[in-house]
Amino acid sequence: xxxxxxSLARSLTGQFSRTHRHLPxxxxxxxxxxxxxxxxxxxxxxxxxxxxxxxxxxxxKVEEVKPIDDAAAGVVQTGDQNEVxxxxxxxxxxxxxxxxxxxVAQAVQIDxxxxxxxxxxxxxxxxxxxxxxxxGTVELPPLSEWSRYFPSSFAVKTRASIMNQExxxxxxxAFVPAGSKGKVIVEAFPGPGVLxxxxxxxxxxxxKKIIVLEDEERYLSYLRPLEAFxxxxxxxxxxxxxxxxxxxxxVKGLLSDITKEDWSIEHPRLQFISHIPSKVHxxxxxxxxxxxxxDQQWFFKFGRVPFSLIMTESLWERVSAPLGGSARCKLxxxxxxxxxFDYAIDPSCLKPYKQNFHPAHMPSPPEFVAINxxxxxxxxxxxxxxxxxxxxxxxxxxxxxQPLKKCIPQLAPGALSVLNKIAxxxxxxxxxxxxxQAPRKMTPxxxxxxxxxxxxxxxxxxxxxxxxxxxxxxxxNRLE
Numbered sequence: 001x002x003x004x005x006x007s008l009a010r011s012l013t014g015q016f017s018r019t020h021r022h023l024p025x026x027x028x029x030x031x032x033x034x035x036x037x038x039x040x041x042x043x044x045x046x047x048x049x050x051x052x053x054x055x056x057x058x059x060x061k062v063e064e065v066k067p068i069d070d071a072a073a074g075v076v077q078t079g080d081q082n083e084v085x086x087x088x089x090x091x092x093x094x095x096x097x098x099x100x101x102x103x104v105a106q107a108v109q110i111d112x113x114x115x116x117x118x119x120x121x122x123x124x125x126x127x128x129x130x131x132x133x134x135x136g137t138v139e140l141p142p143l144s145e146w147s148r149y150f151p152s153s154f155a156v157k158t159r160a161s162i163m164n165q166e167x168x169x170x171x172x173x174a175f176v177p178a179g180s181k182g183k184v185i186v187e188a189f190p191g192p193g194v195l196x197x198x199x200x201x202x203x204x205x206x207x208k209k210i211i212v213l214e215d216e217e218r219y220l221s222y223l224r225p226l227e228a229f230x231x232x233x234x235x236x237x238x239x240x241x242x243x244x245x246x247x248x249x250x251v252k253g254l255l256s257d258i259t260k261e262d263w264s265i266e267h268p269r270l271q272f273i274s275h276i277p278s279k280v281h282x283x284x285x286x287x288x289x290x291x292x293x294x295d296q297q298w299f300f301k302f303g304r305v306p307f308s309l310i311m312t313e314s315l316w317e318r319v320s321a322p323l324g325g326s327a328r329c330k331l332x333x334x335x336x337x338x339x340x341f342d343y344a345i346d347p348s349c350l351k352p353y354k355q356n357f358h359p360a361h362m363p364s365p366p367e368f369v370a371i372n373x374x375x376x377x378x379x380x381x382x383x384x385x386x387x388x389x390x391x392x393x394x395x396x397x398x399x400x401x402q403p404l405k406k407c408i409p410q411l412a413p414g415a416l417s418v419l420n421k422i423a424x425x426x427x428x429x430x431x432x433x434x435x436x437q438a439p440r441k442m443t444p445x446x447x448x449x450x451x452x453x454x455x456x457x458x459x460x461x462x463x464x465x466x467x468x469x470x471x472x473x474x475x476x477n478r479l480e
Contacts (some may be wrong), residue, residue, distance in 0.1 A: 136202075138225045140192055150192060150218050150358060158279045160368065162310065162360040163190025165198070167349050171370050173200035175273055175308040176343035180206040185256060186249065186299070188213040188240025188274035191358065193223050195273075195310075200230055207232065208269075213240040213252055240274060241285060246298060261303035263296075266374060272299055273308035276315065278366055283315055287331050288372075293338040294381040304375045308344060312369040328400070329442040330393040337380035337389075337444040344370040381445040388451050390465040393439075400440040407439065412456065412461055422453045 106183045141149045142165060162168050172195060176183055183206055190196045191211055199210060212235045214223055234254060238245040261267050272289075276282040289307060292298040299305045311319075315436045319335045319360050321327035335341065353365040381389055392411065399407035402436060407418045422433045442450075454460055 009347060022267070023055050044154065048188060056225075108127055131189075134359050137231070138222075138229045140194065140222055142198075147359070147383070158277045159189060159275065160278065160353075160357040160359070160365070161275050162194050162368075163192070164219070164356040165194055167356055168194045168198040170345050170349060171195060171310070172202055174370065175199075175372065176202055176206050176271070178206075182206075182208045182269055184208055184255065184268075184270050185210045186213070186246075188272070189209070189277065190214055190219070190223065191216075193226065195275075196223065196226065199273075200226070209234065209254075211236065211246055211249060213238050215239045241277075241281065260301070260304055264306070264377065264444070267303040267305045268303045270302055272305065274307075274309055276309050276311040278312050278315075282311065283318070283331065284313065286311065286319065287334065288333070289340050290334045291386060293375045294379050294386055295383055300375065304377070306372065306374050308370070308372050310350075310368055310370050313369055315460065316369045316371065320369075323443065324438075324441045330390075330397055333393055333442075333444065333447060334381075334389070335377075337447065339373050339375050341371055341373040344372045361404070362425060379429075380448050382448075385455065387464050388455050391461075392447070392454055393450050396439040398414065401438055403436045403438055404433065405435040412459065414459055415454075415457075418450070418453050418457050422449050 034321075085428065098375070111424070162171065176185070176199065185199060185207055187196060187199070187210060191214075191306055193212070196210065196212060199207060210233050212223055212236065213234065214220055214225075216239050220235065220237055223235045227235055236245070236248070236252075238248060255270070259271050276286060286309065289298070293300050299307075317327050318329055318331050320341065321329065321332040325332075347367075347369045350368050350370065357368060395410040396404075396407055398410055404419055404423075406414050411418065419433070420436060423435045424432070431449055433442070433449050437446065
């Protein structure tokens with residue numbers, strides 16, 4: 001409609017000079033249109049001579065003039081002096097031009113993008129600050145208002161939390177199923193706490209205590225009231241990404257009633273639950289969980305503690321990548337060598353993203369899955385050999401599709417002798433690794449055979465944090 005109005009204005013008005021036609025509409029301002037009107041009036045009254053016909057187009061300098069009201073009052077600048085004329089009655093022709101002048105001004109305003117843009121639905125609404133939330137509020141705000149109560153920010157831009165209450169109930173039931181008794185749950189990255197509330201709504205005999213780890217103030221406003229509502233809840237304003245947070249849990253004595261169980265049994269009481277942030281930080285965190293199992297660090301100092309995660313589908317594909325798959329990586333091998341894992345619920349229950357997770361308008365939102373993880377009874381990675389596994393995996397996955405006979409030199413100069421030892425046909429089949437085997441097709445058993453031979457090799461690098469063909473030292477990211 002604005003385009004039609006602008007076209008009509010350009011076709012009807014005769015006030016633009018020939019020079020103006022060679023300039024884009026964007027060059028015109030309201031003052032230039034007024035100036036043309038003044039010149040036209042002066043010509044009609046004989047106070048100025050009509051402009052001569054020009055053969056060449058020259059640039060016009062647009063000067064500021066007084067408003068049209070002053071010109072109507074009789075002040076017209078001609079030459080070097082101001083001549084005051086008595087006010088005259090507005091002619092019918094000039095009065096008729098006023099609506100056209102308005103249309104022209106409107107067209108210029110639209111073309112110069114001066115008109116206000118309409119506010120999209122949901123935008124422009126006032127954000128709710130944490131201090132504005134009514135103290136002791138246990139109920140979450142309506143989903144339609146979540147963008148106001150929990151606006152996106154840099155601190156949580158890679159975090160998604162489940163908001164579909166019905167599906168959160170299914171996840172809670174799958175994480176802490178029937179038969180569980182007196183569980184102590186440590187929950188990290190809960191967001192506003194939809195899953196936390198679903199866990200609390202399970203039969204009370206299943207869960208004795210929930211320790212919630214969250215450092216985002218907007219989320220804490222809806223988590224802290226749960227402490228007063230249910231004595232089983234303890235909320236700590238700490239990040240689940242920091243190792244010091246888990247030390248703080250022990251210092252506060254929140255796990256004083258947890259006993260260390262023999263590795264031969266699944267720990268019946270302690271369990272870890274978390275939403276995993278997307279992007280690289282989430283993968284680093286999951287990697288640390290699996291890497292803590294062989295040496296029984298972190299919560300695994302209490303025994304074979306199960307943990308349940310909500311992670312992106314792409315991260316799950318890397319964790320669970322099969323032998324020979326294109327997604328097979330170092331994380332895949334460590335996970336398979338330390339744990340058994342599977343879907344907690346049908347992954348279709350958590351799709352699509354916008355109907356199940358907050359923030360609903362995340363750009364290029366990933367899909368999420370819920371999984372349960374249990375450490376293996378028999379670990380493929382022996383205690384104290386995690387650094388050797390790290391080194392061999394890191395070096396050989398550089399050429400993960402190549403046969404070992406071609407990529408084994410990546411370990412160190414002369415490492416072909418390591419392969420000769422484990423490829424000996426006189427060895428039992430379970431202790432042998434084929435020369436043609438590619439790193440991405442190797443089983444945990446074959447990786448164990450290779451790493452053990454590397455450990456016994458007298459010429460292995462003394463410092464595994466230094467690559468033999470690199471000058472700089474690579475610092476280990478492992479959290480001790």
